[in-house]
Amino acid sequence: MGTAIKFRNAIALASGKGGVGKTNISVNLAIALRKLNKRVTLFDADMALANAHIVMGVQPTMTLVDVLDHEKSLMDVSTIGPLGVRLISGGSGLVELMNVPSEQRSRLIHSFAELEATCDYIIVDTAAGIEDNVLEFVRACNRIMIIVVGEPAAFIDAYACIKILHQTYGIHNFDVIVNRSRDDTHGIDVFKRFKGIVERFLDANLYHVASIPEDNQLHVSVARCNPITIMNPDAPSARAIITLAASLVKTDDSQTNQTAPYSSHKSETSEPDKSGDRLI
Numbered sequence: 227m228g229t230a231i232k233f234r235n236a237i238a239l240a241s242g243k244g245g246v247g248k249t250n251i252s253v254n255l256a257i258a259l260r261k262l263n264k265r266v267t268l269f270d271a272d273m274a275l276a277n278a279h280i281v282m283g284v285q286p287t288m289t290l291v292d293v294l295d296h297e298k299s300l301m302d303v304s305t306i307g308p309l310g311v312r313l314i315s316g317g318s319g320l321v322e323l324m325n326v327p328s329e330q331r332s333r334l335i336h337s338f339a340e341l342e343a344t345c346d347y348i349i350v351d352t353a354a355g356i357e358d359n360v361l362e363f364v365r366a367c368n369r370i371m372i373i374v375v376g377e378p379a380a381f382i383d384a385y386a387c388i389k390i391l392h393q394t395y396g397i398h399n400f401d402v403i404v405n406r407s408r409d410d411t412h413g414i415d416v417f418k419r420f421k422g423i424v425e426r427f428l429d430a431n432l433y434h435v436a437s438i439p440e441d442n443q444l445h446v447s448v449a450r451c452n453p454i455t456i457m458n459p460d461a462p463s464a465r466a467i468i469t470l471a472a473s474l475v476k477t478d479d480s481q482t483n484q485t486a487p488y489s490s491h492k493s494e495t496s497e498p499d500k501s502g503d504r505l506i
C-alpha cells in the first residue's frame with residue numbers, strides 16, 4: 227500500500243510465526259469486549275487463509291472484494307457473529323486494497339469512517355509472516371499486541387516482526403501476550419526472556435498484557451466452531467482473555483473520561499493523524 231490505512235481504536239494481533247493463537251485470541255477478545263457492552267468489529271486481515279469466521283462459527287457472504295468491486299459499504303459486507311460482534315472478512319480483497327485506484331479512495335475513506343463510528347474497538351487479526359502486506363495492517367492500528375509462545379522459533383519470528391515495525395515504521399511500544407503458558411510464573415518468565423532479547427537490540431518498549439494458559443478446552447472449542455469465551459467462559463484460556471478485555475476497557479474508559487493523553491504503552495501510531503487523510 228503506497229499510502230497507509232489508519233484505523234482508530236484498533237488493536238492488531240501479530241506474531242510473525244504462524245499457528246501461535248492470533249485468530250483464537252482475536253475472536254475471543256472481540257467477544258469478551260462485547261460482553262462488556264463494547265461495540266466490536268473484527269477485521270480478518272489474513273488474505274491467504276482467512277479463518278476467523280470458522281472460529282466464530284459464521285459464514286460471511288461478502289468480503290472486501292464487494293466493497294471494491296460492487297460499491298458496497300463495509301457495513302454491508304460485514305457479518306454479525308456471536309453476541310453481535312461484527313466480522314469483516316478481508317480475504318483476497320486485501321490484495322486489491324493495496325492498489326486501489328484514487329477514484330475509489332474517497333468511498334473507502336467514507337466507508338471506514340462510517341464503520342469506525344459504529345464501534346468502540348476494531349480488532350485486526352493478521353496473517354503469519356512479516357511481509358509488507360501483513361505489517362501494513364499492523365501499523366494501521368493504534369495498539370499492537372504481539373503473540374509469543376515459549377519456543378525459540380516464535381521468539382525469532384516475533385522479534386523480526388517487532389524489528390521491522392520499529393525500524394521501518396518507527397513504532398516503539400508493543401503489548402505482548404504470552405500464549406500457551408504452563409502457569410503464570412512461566413508466562414512471566416517467557417515474557418522476561420523475550421523482552422530481554424528485544425530490548426537488547428532495539429529501542430522498543432514491551433508490556434506484558436496477558437498470559438494465556440495452555441488449555442485443552444480451546445481445542446474442543448475450535449473443533450466445535452464455538453469460541454471458548456462462549457462455549458466455556460470459565461475455561462482457563464477464556465478467563466485470561468476476559469481479564470485482558472476488562473483491563474483494556476478499564477484503561478481506555480478512564481483515559482476517555484480524563485481526556486488525558488494515551489498511556490505510555492499505547493503505540494505511537496495512536497497519535498492523531500495530522501494529514502487529515504486517515505485512510506489509504
Ligand SMILES: Nc1ncnc2c1ncn2[C@@H]1O[C@H](COP(=O)(O)OP(=O)(O)OP(=O)(O)O)[C@@H](O)[C@H]1O
Nearest residue numbers: 244245246247248249250354406439440441444448
Ligand atoms: N492457549 C491455547 N491452548 C491450547 N491450544 C491452543 C492455545 N492457543 C492456540 N491453540 C491451538 O493452536 C491452534 C492455532 O491457533 P490459531 O489459529 O488461533 O493460530 P494463528 O496464530 O491464528 O494461526 P495462523 O498464523 O495460521 O493464522 C488452535 O486451533 C488451537 O488448537
Ligand SMILES: [Mg+2]
Nearest residue numbers: 248249272352
Ligand atoms: Mg490466524
